[in-house]
Amino acid sequence: MSKTTSTADAALVFDHGAIVSEAQKQVQEAINQLVDAGTERGLQVAVYRGPDLVVDAVAGIADPESGRPVTPDTPFYNFSVGKGAASTVAHVLVERGLFGYDTPVVKLWPEFGAHGKQSVTVRHVLNHTAGVPGIPLDTTIEDICNWDKMCAAIADEELWWEPGTKVGYHAYTFGYIVGEIVRRATGKKISQVLREAVAGPLGVADEIYFGIPVRAEADGAKEVVALGDLGYWPPGHAFCIFFGPTPASRGDEIRPASPVNVVGRVSGDATVFKKVRAGTRVTLERGGS
Numbered sequence: 001m002s003k004t005t006s007t008a009d010a011a012l013v014f015d016h017g018a019i020v021s022e023a024q025k026q027v028q029e030a031i032n033q034l035v036d037a038g039t040e041r042g043l044q045v046a047v048y049r050g051p052d053l054v055v056d057a058v059a060g061i062a063d064p065e066s067g068r069p070v071t072p073d074t075p076f077y078n079f080s081v082g083k084g085a086a087s088t089v090a091h092v093l094v095e096r097g098l099f100g101y102d103t104p105v106v107k108l109w110p111e112f113g114a115h116g117k118q119s120v121t122v123r124h125v126l127n128h129t130a131g132v133p134g135i136p137l138d139t140t141i142e143d144i145c146n147w148d149k150m151c152a153a154i155a156d157e158e159l160w161w162e163p164g165t166k167v168g169y170h171a172y173t174f175g176y177i178v179g180e181i182v183r184r185a186t187g188k189k190i191s192q193v194l195r196e197a198v199a200g201p202l203g204v205a206d207e208i209y210f211g212i213p214v215r216a217e218a219d220g221a222k223e224v225v226a227l228g229d230l231g232y233w234p235p236g237h238a239f240c241i242f243f244g245p246t247p248a249s250r251g252d253e254i255r256p257a258s259p260v261n262v263v264g265r266v267s268g269d270a271t272v273f274k275k276v277r278a279g280t281r282v283t284l285e286r287g288g289s
Contacts, residue, residue, distance in 0.1 A: 020054045028057045031045060031059040032059050035060040040059075042059065042069075043058070044057070056072055062074045080171070085210070086179065089182055089198055093182065098186065099181070101121065101122050101126070106118050106120075108181055108185050109155070112177075116159055119163050121163070124163045128169055128170050128174070131162065131163050131168070133172060135154065147176070151176055157173075178190070194209070
């Protein structure tokens, strides 16, 4: 019995520093191998254990033309992380009473009700059962960067199924629909509401944005890993969120969303969602634009 107790107690005692060091070493070796094998050109890995950043590994190059290496501050294009941030904004607005989960989208955005979509609710949008997952087949990159045009096109779409009866990932439309709901409810772009209602209160206003601030575009454009080697712009991923070291200065113009979903540093991404998951509360002051 004493041996069992001793063994169990021993299992609870560990060298945190040694474990962290070993984890960093193993992850670094793994991503180095991926780059050496040509599987990846450049990448980042960030791992948090509770409040601690225990792995912060990088490998490869960010710019094949100059040979500039990837660093922990190199912003990357990613996908769909923006949906979590957009949903967080929506939840904050629900908490503040600007609309409810069962509020029909048409109550905030009347044009959205075209072609029988009057019954689509905010809840349907957030849980991907709205039945409006597609964008027109002839949509161009220029269209994707035109918020008003895309919202008008989505509002004119027909339902793919009766809202709430099926689940289908709204990869192409989620950001526009949530973003337009936010804009209609607050009179502000979702980029501004994210900064004021979520990123600011969480203390990460300089690390997460929707769209790329002009200053970041000017000062940090070369820090973004280029997509040229991919040979294409991922279609439809217009909801851009930017995690990066260059702050969106107060009053900076925000560029329209780029044709990809997310640009960011993996450590910044993890920081934001770690705080939200930990139950950190944010508030929103009511007001106009």
